[in-house]
Amino acid sequence: MILNGNAIKYGDNIDTDVIIPARYLNTSDPGELAAHCMEDIDKDFPAKCKPGDVMIGGLNFGCGSSREHAPIAIKAAGISCVIAKTFARIFFRNAINIGLPILECAEAAADIDEGDALRVDLSAGSIENVTKGKVYTAAPFPEFMQKIIASGGLVAYTKSRG
Amino acid sequence: MAMTMTQKILARGAALDSVTAGQLIKVKLDLVLGNDITSPVAIKEFEKISVTNVFDKTKIALVPDHFTPNKDIKSAQQCKAVRDFAHKHDIENYFEVGQMGIEHALLPEKGLVVSGDVVIGADSHTCTYGALGAFSTGVGSTDMAVGMATGECWFKVPEAIRVELVGKPGKWVSGKDVILHLIGLIGVDGALYQSLEFAGEGLAALSMDDRFTIANMAIEAGAKNGIFPVDDKTISYIEAHSKKPYTVFEPDADAQYVKTVTIDLSKLRPTVSFPHLPSNARTIDEVGDIKIDQVVIGSCTNGRIEDLRIAADILNGRRVASHIRTIVIPATQKIYLQAMEEGLLKIFIDAGCAVSTPTCGPCLGGHMGILAAGERCVATTNRNFIGRMGDVKSEVYLASPAVAAASAIAGKIASPEAFDIA
Numbered sequence: 001m002i003l004n005g006n007a008i009k010y011g012d013n014i015d016t017d018v019i020i021p022a023r024y025l026n027t028s029d030p031g032e033l034a035a036h037c038m039e040d041i042d043k044d045f046p047a048k049c050k051p052g053d054v055m056i057g058g059l060n061f062g063c064g065s066s067r068e069h070a071p072i073a074i075k076a077a078g079i080s081c082v083i084a085k086t087f088a089r090i091f092f093r094n095a096i097n098i099g100l101p102i103l104e105c106a107e108a109a110a111d112i113d114e115g116d117a118l119r120v121d122l123s124a125g126s127i128e129n130v131t132k133g134k135v136y137t138a139a140p141f142p143e144f145m146q147k148i149i150a151s152g153g154l155v156a157y158t159k160s161r162g
Numbered sequence: 163m164a165m166t167m168t169q170k171i172l173a174r175g176a177a178l179d180s181v182t183a184g185q186l187i188k189v190k191l192d193l194v195l196g197n198d199i200t201s202p203v204a205i206k207e208f209e210k211i212s213v214t215n216v217f218d219k220t221k222i223a224l225v226p227d228h229f230t231p232n233k234d235i236k237s238a239q240q241c242k243a244v245r246d247f248a249h250k251h252d253i254e255n256y257f258e259v260g261q262m263g264i265e266h267a268l269l270p271e272k273g274l275v276v277s278g279d280v281v282i283g284a285d286s287h288t289c290t291y292g293a294l295g296a297f298s299t300g301v302g303s304t305d306m307a308v309g310m311a312t313g314e315c316w317f318k319v320p321e322a323i324r325v326e327l328v329g330k331p332g333k334w335v336s337g338k339d340v341i342l343h344l345i346g347l348i349g350v351d352g353a354l355y356q357s358l359e360f361a362g363e364g365l366a367a368l369s370m371d372d373r374f375t376i377a378n379m380a381i382e383a384g385a386k387n388g389i390f391p392v393d394d395k396t397i398s399y400i401e402a403h404s405k406k407p408y409t410v411f412e413p414d415a416d417a418q419y420v421k422t423v424t425i426d427l428s429k430l431r432p433t434v435s436f437p438h439l440p441s442n443a444r445t446i447d448e449v450g451d452i453k454i455d456q457v458v459i460g461s462c463t464n465g466r467i468e469d470l471r472i473a474a475d476i477l478n479g480r481r482v483a484s485h486i487r488t489i490v491i492p493a494t495q496k497i498y499l500q501a502m503e504e505g506l507l508k509i510f511i512d513a514g515c516a517v518s519t520p521t522c523g524p525c526l527g528g529h530m531g532i533l534a535a536g537e538r539c540v541a542t543t544n545r546n547f548i549g550r551m552g553d554v555k556s557e558v559y560l561a562s563p564a565v566a567a568a569s570a571i572a573g574k575i576a577s578p579e580a581f582d583i584a
């Protein structure tokens with residue numbers, strides 16, 4: 001699967017409270033969550049995010065609470081993929097489980113600047129920075145996780161196995 | 163192959179003789195937990211899986227605790243979804259307002275977790291039960307849904323950091339200071355994807371409530387779980403609260419650890435984590451002059467009876483500063499009742515505190531004590547991220563109940579030593 005979009009970049013330790021503040025957790029509607037995604041650190045995010053854009057994070061992206069509302073909000077905002085140096089473990093699970101593509105690649109996360117045009121090949125784990133004319137390679141997922149991703153998330157995967 | 167304590171519990175759950183770090187395994191679950199925020203999403207996902215029943219109605223716990231008693235119409239609808247699901251599937255451990263408490267204080271108290279168990283919860287602080295020698299970890303709603311349907315969850319077997327505790331803590335140093343100090347040392351991602359395994363002779367000086375507080379915040383160092391060895395204190399706690407059979411696991415003597423961090427409890431000072439990360443830890447001697455507006459004593463980290471006793475000890479016969487809102491929230495109904503019987507609630511009310519029914523409330527900026535722009539709060543909770551307790555321009559300082567109570571009286575961050583009566 002090939003994804004094309006521009007980079008929207010944040011720093012280290014982006015926590016789930018800033019991805020989607022708890023005051024909006026009285027709903028689980030993806031559209032409503034997306035409207036408030038990132039608002040405590042970047043009010044303009046929902047407006048500037050175009051379908052297909054790629055979110056870039058630093059270390060420990062998605063730390064904090066287990067709220068699945070966080071990857072749901074990012075996905076519903078139109079983000080096609082999140083690339084970070086490292087992910088907090090619950091966010092990592094949740095993203096895979098709900099079918100939000102994520103890639104762990106420290107080099108890409110450090111090198112990519114806000115607005116860079118990116119072309120991501122998910123199955124190969126390669127990230128092309130069209131603006132800078134560079135290619136980075138992310139660590140591939142273990143086979144088991146690839147199966148979950150290919151099924152479209154954990155629920156579909158579980159269902160397909162009866 | 164030598165295994166850590168966590169690896170042994172996971173191996174048993176996966177019905178394997180041994181496991182090694184990095185291995186992907188499927189593990190049988192002894193308990194699946196959800197709350198009023200995460201369960202509604204899990205219930206929707208559960209309904210997409212073609213199963214009619216939950217895997218075991220006695221092994222699911224549903225605790226509406228975050229926005230309860232319902233703070234608004236939308237949260238009332240979320241709680242209703244949970245209640246209806248619990249009713250439909252005859253879930254034994256559904257805890258309604260009036261019987262409930264904050265999930266991570268409630269489950270051990272109700273005896274639902276014992277040593278050797280494998281527990282997942284759609285709440286990041288599910289790691290709390292590591293204090294009992296269980297493997298317990300936070301997951302998301304989809305994992306919870308699949309857990310409820312199949313009784314299983316996949317895990318990558320973690321490596322571990324060994325935390326060696328030595329010495330005895332001073333009078334005003336509690337579990338909270340130990341964990342804030344540790345997170346300050348290793349950072350908010352210091353144990354990412356790893357277990358924190360506690361060990362050492364210093365453990366003997368820590369009460370069960372101290373251990374719950376420490377295990378509770380393992381996630382704040384990025385850890386998958388935090389776990390304590392089972393000793394006499396653990397056994398008597400389990401036997402006093404639960405009828406479930408328990409299994410005691412010990413790490414192999416030659417188990418491999420990524421590293422060992424040694425903490426001398428006798429050298430610890432009361433510790434405060436400054437905004438906006440739990441790792442911004444400073445000793446009470448380094449805090450400077452920080453004026454505050456609110457104090458919250460409660461949460462799954464520090465809303466247990468010992469926490470309330472320490473706070474009451476300091477507040478007894480004193481009054482909180484006139485400009486400070488002090489909110490005390492016993493974590494469960496049982497703790498609330500006990501605090502009442504011991505006269506602690508009278509001490510709090512006489513001192514000018516508001517005492518609330520159990521709820522997560524202000525801890526996650528839900529209700530019952532939201533901060534305005536520019537306000538500062540000393541809280542015994544576990545997170546001080548931007549906007550966690552209210553406006554994005556508010557600030558949360560994490561501390562022990564002793565520091566929180568002393569600060570409420572002083573009107574600024576203060577050491578409990580100033581109120582030492584002994």
Ligand code: SF4
Binds near residue numbers: 265285521525526544
């Ligand atoms: S008290 Fe706070 S940290 Fe604990 S479960 Fe409730 S919201 Fe989460």
